[in-house]
Amino acid sequence: MSPATDFSVALLTHLVARGLRHVVLTPGSRSQALALAAAELDRRGILNLTVRLDERSAAFTALGIARETGLPVAVVTTSGTAVGNLLPTVMEAHHSGVPVIVLSADRPAELRGTGANQTTWQPGIFGAFVRLEVDVDAPSGPADEPVDEVLGLSPDAAALAAQAMDASLGLAGADGMPGPVHLNLQFREPLSGDVPETAVPRLHDQAPSHPRPAHLLEPGLRTVVVAGDGAGADAEEVAHAGGWPLIAEVSSGARFGPNLIVAYRSLLGSELARHVERVIVFGHPTLSREVPALLTRDDVQIVVVASGGERITPGHEGRMLVDRVEVGPEAVAASREPDARAWLGRWVVASRAQLELDDPELPAPDVEAPRSGDLKRRREYAKAELAAARATISRPILALSVWRATWPHDRLVLGASRLIREADKVVPGKKITVHANRGLAGIDGTVSTAIGVALASQSDAKGGITRVLLGDLTLLHDVGGLLIGDGETRPRVQLIVGNDGGGTIFDSLEVAFSADPDAFARVMRTPQSVSVEQLAAAYGWSYTRATTRAELDRALTSPEGPLSIVEVPLAEIP
Numbered sequence: 150m151s152p153a154t155d156f157s158v159a160l161l162t163h164l165v166a167r168g169l170r171h172v173v174l175t176p177g178s179r180s181q182a183l184a185l186a187a188a189e190l191d192r193r194g195i196l197n198l199t200v201r202l203d204e205r206s207a208a209f210t211a212l213g214i215a216r217e218t219g220l221p222v223a224v225v226t227t228s229g230t231a232v233g234n235l236l237p238t239v240m241e242a243h244h245s246g247v248p249v250i251v252l253s254a255d256r257p258a259e260l261r262g263t264g265a266n267q268t269t270w271q272p273g274i275f276g277a278f279v280r281l282e283v284d285v286d287a288p289s290g291p292a293d294e295p296v297d298e299v300l301g302l303s304p305d306a307a308a309l310a311a312q313a314m315d316a317s318l319g320l321a322g323a324d325g326m327p328g329p330v331h332l333n334l335q336f337r338e339p340l341s342g343d344v345p346e347t348a349v350p351r352l353h354d355q356a357p358s359h360p361r362p363a364h365l366l367e368p369g370l371r372t373v374v375v376a377g378d379g380a381g382a383d384a385e386e387v388a389h390a391g392g393w394p395l396i397a398e399v400s401s402g403a404r405f406g407p408n409l410i411v412a413y414r415s416l417l418g419s420e421l422a423r424h425v426e427r428v429i430v431f432g433h434p435t436l437s438r439e440v441p442a443l444l445t446r447d448d449v450q451i452v453v454v455a456s457g458g459e460r461i462t463p464g465h466e467g468r469m470l471v472d473r474v475e476v477g478p479e480a481v482a483a484s485r486e487p488d489a490r491a492w493l494g495r496w497v498v499a500s501r502a503q504l505e506l507d508d509p510e511l512p513a514p515d516v517e518a519p520r521s522g523d524l525k526r527r528r529e530y531a532k533a534e535l536a537a538a539r540a541t542i543s544r545p546i547l548a549l550s551v552w553r554a555t556w557p558h559d560r561l562v563l564g565a566s567r568l569i570r571e572a573d574k575v576v577p578g579k580k581i582t583v584h585a586n587r588g589l590a591g592i593d594g595t596v597s598t599a600i601g602v603a604l605a606s607q608s609d610a611k612g613g614i615t616r617v618l619l620g621d622l623t624l625l626h627d628v629g630g631l632l633i634g635d636g637e638t639r640p641r642v643q644l645i646v647g648n649d650g651g652g653t654i655f656d657s658l659e660v661a662f663s664a665d666p667d668a669f670a671r672v673m674r675t676p677q678s679v680s681v682e683q684l685a686a687a688y689g690w691s692y693t694r695a696t697t698r699a700e701l702d703r704a705l706t707s708p709e710g711p712l713s714i715v716e717v718p719l720a721e722i723p
């Protein structure tokens with residue numbers, strides 16, 4: 150009999166009763182009750198368990214699963230520095246509004262500050278980043294006055310689970326924003342015992358959810374819809390209903406539809422943008438300088454719509470913060486007026502024209518040539534075909550190739566830095582699911598986040614592959630994420646690494662031209678020449694090097710095995 154185990158089972162089953170499906174855990178002694186309970190509940194098909202060595206990887210994996218499913222995911226750790234390794238994920242989850250529940254095991258409170266082994270101040274470690282934190286006394290077994298109706302335990306696992314799930318889903322806070330939660334769980338010896346038979350409790354007090362009231366958009370204003378990261382398909386729907394141009398970043402979830410303005414950067418710098426009277430903002434735009442500039446204009450009405458993550462609040466008087474927006478019948482009718490049609494038309498036509506100018510592709514082939522009787526023409530064609538296949542890979546071509554290879558049953562994860570921006574500049578509309586950690590745009594945790602996305606999206610047979618487009622330093626930062634232990638599920642993941650030997654995003658900053666070149670390279674670009682091939686081999690991932698378009702397309706469409714890395718050498722600077 151172990152109160153630690155009984156409480157752990159009660160807590161996990163109550164979390165499951167409220168919608169938890171996934172637990173990610175890391176090994177340790179103090180957390181053994183939670184770990185063994187999770188393993189047994191996984192075996193009984195009550196939850197899905199993923200095990201990782203490194204807490205930072207585990208936490209980002211949980212973040213990826215939570216991003217993909219929209220449901221809270223628990224991360225279990227032991228005490229001490231283990232807990233500190235979760236901080237980057239908790240920060241990202243806070244800013245991007247992703248529900249992650251940290252279950253950190255701890256020694257009993259009276260040992261804090263006494264020099265006891267692996268004992269520190271875990272409560273408060275996540276500061277203002279958590280929606281809720283509870284420092285929970287060690288379970289003491291059946292209490293005289295049981296507070297838990299199922300197992301008669303103290304503390305009350307049911308109440309804790311309810312509080313944690315509500316807070317992580319944003320149901321408890323006034324802002325309605327999902328995010329991270331921390332339950333710090335003290336445990337005393339015996340640290341574990343037999344896992345009791347238990348069923349998932351039935352809930353009878355589910356409160357009905359009420360949609361928040363919508364702000365009715367007045368008709369007639371020259372409007373642009375902006376969809377930043379995490380905006381979701383609502384942004385496209387609103388743009389479509391109102392007949393407004395749609396600026397949708399590549400990870401917005403709204404990059405599709407006839408109103409999409411791919412070349413928005415140059416258009417926002419043009420005469421056309423001067424006529425904008427209103428901007429409706431969904432999600433968190435981070436990929437351009439032009440959008441933030443638009444949002445600080447004080448001659449433009451700004452309507453910021455809540456969409457789960459942190460909302461941008463451009464600091465001027467004319468902005469409105471609303472929970473939802475509605476395009477009423479009057480605005481729909483107004484969108485059919487010639488003036489309104491012309492407004493949208495000008496954006497769409499200008500965007501197309503700009504894209505043609507910027508087209509990174511080689512000139513279109515002479516399609517009639519192969520059937521031509523003219524030998525010279527046929528030879529020219531064959532030469533052009535060969536040149537296209539052998540052409541080295543530029544960043545825009547890399548981004549376009551990965552985008553084209555991705556279909557609705559696949560997932561695409563974009564690392565921070567240059568390649569997500571390249572993708573945002575060139576990729577056309579397509580209804581696919583894209584994830585990126587844009588809450589804080591860290592280059593940490595990308596591999597692990599993607600593996601989480603893959604695990605969650607491939608839980609049924611219909612799941613495709615999760616492709617990850619990332620820079621070399623971004624891969625190396627989360628190299629530990631490549632480690633999938635024996636017996637753990639290997640989802641289909643393909644990492645496409647644009648390798649330019651360091652962080653070349655900084656090459657475009659002013660400091661790159663003003664600083665001493667050697668110092669700049671050493672402290673900002675931070676050059677590296679790691680063998681990605683040997684790294685892949687060490688962790689059991691397959692490896693392909695793609696130096697031409699033909700090799701890249703082949704690698705993207707026929708990955709070798711579930712876990713694959715495609716290395717694409719890129720020029721250091723262009």
Ligand SMILES: Cc1ncc(C[n+]2csc(CCOP(=O)(O)OP(=O)(O)O)c2C)c(N)n1
Pocket residue numbers: 565566567568590591592593619620621622623624647649651652653654655
């Ligand atoms: C955790 C974290 N540390 C540092 C940074 C600052 N940073 C932004 S981009 C970058 C370099 C990324 O290099 P790479 O992944 O190779 O992409 P590239 O710019 O070369 O395409 C760094 C260090 C960050 N965003 N996140």
Ligand SMILES: [Mg+2]
Pocket residue numbers: 620621622647648649650651652653
């Ligand atoms: Mg790089």
